[in-house]
Amino acid sequence: MSLSTDKKLHFDNDYMAGAHPEVMRRLAETNLECTIGYGLDDYSEEARNLIRTACDAPNALVQFLVGGTQTNATVIDALLRRHEGVLSADSGHINVHESGAVEHSGHKVLVLPTRNGKVSADDVENYLRTFYQDDTYEHMVAPGILYITQPTELGTLYSLAELEALSACCHAHNIPLYLDGARLCYALGSPAADFTLPDIARLCDVFYIGGTKCGAMFGEAVVAPNPERLPHFFPLVKQHGALLAKGRLQGVQFATLFSHHLYEQIGKEAVALALQLRAAFEERGYIVAVNSPTNQQFFTLPNAVVDALLEVATFEYWGPRGETESTVRFVTSWSTLPEDVDKLIFALSQLSH
């Protein structure tokens, strides 16, 4: 993790700044209003309705939580029966970077192999089919849901066809499909996206629309197009410590993000900057480590180039520093300015290759 944050360009991650200025403006405007708590206020209801409309899911349960790890742990706990576990890419956030939050609630993460950060419907199908062929399956943790992220940890995207296949496979085996959309705006805003938010709502049983990394100060919106998928979700959210007293804060934020297409626009602009950055690296012959069409870009660079860029920008190593070259990640977000990208490209252009 890069510690220097002074006067440099920042490409470490997509949660370095506060809230999108429009979101901040609305929080300030409504600050002194008094509303009832726990999401029962009008702003929250407005936000829920805007999300239902954007998802083309008029009956959807929409519940706001605070952060991603807590959202994953709560939803997975809600969807699984006690003897079940959650299928996930081995590189999935819940399997690696959530300090065992899923296991804290009593459930095992069942790992699937990944290619480009994605699991395949074939691998899921194979897991589900062979599981019940094993004579001892009742001594094993039953696969109870499939967890995927869109975009993935590597910034890659499931295509519509891939989502359709995963959804079909899950439903053929009667297990819910849950999509972690921590960075969903950057999926929807990618030129490579051949799916829409209504597609996701149609194919997934539960998903969440990320706020924290997508323009909100904080907050995630869990959506269950069919609310019967998440019965008694409210007390479970409370039990998981995920219920904000001042629920209207999330209402105000999501209502802003889902007005005037702000959520989409945030994604589009940030992805465009990321792809501009990628083009600049590619053009100069650097290795693109992952073929990512979203706001995370991964390059394998000579250490000298890494060191030179670290003079002007902060960004993360992706894995340990190598002996002669290292893979690094650059992330854009709503808070990335076009001139930041220009400056970084300029710095790159100054380097002898």
Add this chain to the structure above:
Amino acid sequence: MSLSTDKKLHFDNDYMAGAHPEVMRRLAETNLECTIGYGLDDYSEEARNLIRTACDAPNALVQFLVGGTQTNATVIDALLRRHEGVLSADSGHINVHESGAVEHSGHKVLVLPTRNGKVSADDVENYLRTFYQDDTYEHMVAPGILYITQPTELGTLYSLAELEALSACCHAHNIPLYLDGARLCYALGSPAADFTLPDIARLCDVFYIGGTKCGAMFGEAVVAPNPERLPHFFPLVKQHGALLAKGRLQGVQFATLFSHHLYEQIGKEAVALALQLRAAFEERGYIVAVNSPTNQQFFTLPNAVVDALLEVATFEYWGPRGETESTVRFVTSWSTLPEDVDKLIFALSQLSH
């Protein structure tokens, strides 16, 4: 819960508005800055240092979480060994209004009787002493910590002598004392308070300084004067879904609250308004249901009075509505205006008793 929030005076609770204007101002000012996440930024460090100073606890571990239920569940989970439970007033928030968050982490709440919302050192001593006299105590849940709230759910305060006694009793039996300070500013700001923040830091093993109800937009600051009381707390906070990505948001807020004595001032002003309200009710011969010196006031009123006041203000029934009279609660906070209290008193004065 009162649903009308339009154009009325609001005394429902202390989390109806957003953030104290000064806190909001600082959030807006710093909004576009980029910092590293998870509380490793300079604002968070500044806030931790200000809190250490205010507590006269220079080595304290200070960790920010988001909300009260999650803070209680996480701290209690950190302090207890697996075979232990937490002693609490039967009316304690963790025993009643947290949807079983403590049990979700595997621990039992062991209830103590209360008087005026408080547990007595005698009752704790008695519990701890007789527990180990029972031949079958190894088949029972061992009392592992004592949980208290200051002020209590009823707005009452433990005096310094009572805190000293509880602390001495806990330490004689080698169990930590944990204080829930969700409304701590309204304790410290009470004219009845004969203790200081350093007293609390001296007597408690762990406590939290409430932000959500005390001027912050959200956030609670856990303090362990001796950091060895909370080893490996950071990953546990993450595991509980209680770690905010944009940790600096809490840093900015607590740094503001602990500069220029704002935290104290918020408490003092709100309590003064609450006591003014109480005096008005008392003066007119209404029954004060709880002798509370803080920002929550409880009155038992004829239903006609309740109904008349509900025309101009929102507030909560405390328990079910009675046949002829009901107990109700009025809460002030940093967002209560002196003129709100004046208007309510005026409305009261218009009623024939």
Add this chain to the structure above:
Amino acid sequence: MSLSTDKKLHFDNDYMAGAHPEVMRRLAETNLECTIGYGLDDYSEEARNLIRTACDAPNALVQFLVGGTQTNATVIDALLRRHEGVLSADSGHINVHESGAVEHSGHKVLVLPTRNGKVSADDVENYLRTFYQDDTYEHMVAPGILYITQPTELGTLYSLAELEALSACCHAHNIPLYLDGARLCYALGSPAADFTLPDIARLCDVFYIGGTKCGAMFGEAVVAPNPERLPHFFPLVKQHGALLAKGRLQGVQFATLFSHHLYEQIGKEAVALALQLRAAFEERGYIVAVNSPTNQQFFTLPNAVVDALLEVATFEYWGPRGETESTVRFVTSWSTLPEDVDKLIFALSQLSH
């Protein structure tokens, strides 16, 4: 707990000896047979069928577990949804003497007042009705099942009418009724019993037929007359560490207990001895502390009498020893010999009162 076990009469509890001789004989006879594990063998199937017949519940799920605490924790975990807790008498075994096993699985025990060790349908009805009238009920642990014991911890019995009322109340509120039958043979064998095993199967959603205290070496048989009440119970039993590899051991034992009315007979004989003992104490004017019609008898005796009887027998204090008199418990079981009771009564008769 009485430590002396040498050459004395033993009335401490009902798990001091091994297995009923008939059970032991069958275990020895079948010892070298090889069968498949985990209860899939023919003995287990035979036992399940005998139990189904005895319960007049031909479709019942019958699953064998090893001990009582584990059975309660597993069944309760199976029946509750994550946001729910279990209603229980405050004196219930799960609330006091199971080291927090229910909480270890994430659930709260919600306590009800008791009279004579029993909860009343009125109290249950009142709890369930008022719970949902509370505006904040979604912040509280929802009552998900009712747990009762038959006989109770005090040896008392729910009458058929009381069971009918509890069952009706539970089902009106759509929550399962679960009956802990750790000592069920001593309920069924009481002259005061106005209910049968089929009554219990008709009125309870799940119950267990105790083996450990009722003639088996170990083992408890969980019965769900409607197996849909316990879906996926087998892997949950495994997950709770409650699945015996050599499942046929429980099969052999329960098949023996449920052949030739042995289970009933064990109960009847032990209760008859207990009541004979009680008559002897009553006759001599001693205080019967609990009006128990089963194998546990409680007397409040002068300490001199207690001390004199401790010369010839072992038994337990029920609560702390008093200054001049103490309450003690005498327990009979299948292993109590008529001559043991005679000897104790003789010893009693020798005392000057």
Add this chain to the structure above:
Amino acid sequence: MSLSTDKKLHFDNDYMAGAHPEVMRRLAETNLECTIGYGLDDYSEEARNLIRTACDAPNALVQFLVGGTQTNATVIDALLRRHEGVLSADSGHINVHESGAVEHSGHKVLVLPTRNGKVSADDVENYLRTFYQDDTYEHMVAPGILYITQPTELGTLYSLAELEALSACCHAHNIPLYLDGARLCYALGSPAADFTLPDIARLCDVFYIGGTKCGAMFGEAVVAPNPERLPHFFPLVKQHGALLAKGRLQGVQFATLFSHHLYEQIGKEAVALALQLRAAFEERGYIVAVNSPTNQQFFTLPNAVVDALLEVATFEYWGPRGETESTVRFVTSWSTLPEDVDKLIFALSQLSH
């Protein structure tokens, strides 16, 4: 799982029969004695002392539990702090065949690659070293203990040197080493064993001596040579539903197994028969699938051979049946008769290869 158990030879597993005849004899002899419960009786104390002596660990905590899954879940829960997980071979029993019992207690299983069913000290060292080099390690589950089995799931053995290396590695990183000895007698009884029980007690922080598969009717003996490694273990055993009321049953059994070298002898005889079987297969040119020196033997056989042998014996497929050949497992135990092995070899010799 082979279902036929009638008149055939049985090599399915090592828990098909009841108890070793000597164990059964002692259970029958002591059956009507009355003792106090929960392992506080003299038989249990005798067994604990015999085990301490056999382990050359005079101060060891020895606690009896009922079965393997429950023992693993309880010990692991006792050893881990809340933010930690358990390192295990990916093929480890806790990771595959315990229905998520470890996760039910809130802990993640962290998998290591295996060779011949074993983990290497190098892989453990590498895991532990690189874990703390990752900047984000506080967001990941910390490795808290190492879990190994001896013999492994594949019947292979860690040599003394391998155990020394694993122990040294664990202790250098300050994490306990826990050994699952479900089949420990078959490790100790192997001609390939270059370690002793005192070696295991010297190198492991906690281990368990399997009873269920090694001559007992049921029961496992947890040993912590330094009892401070398992503080408050008794209530945790109770909480996990693993405390047998009639604790003396385990005392009687383990006292028998650890008298007259019965435990050793059981292992030696069963392993000798297994190796005799292996020699017969090898001699005839069949493929030995695993180089196992213990009571489990794995062969890859033409399906015709498998089918022919299934006519006379029961045994398990190891993985799915192949198209032309399949891997199968033969297991011997204390209940395997020399003539059973002779008969199987005779059957094998009748087959044309």
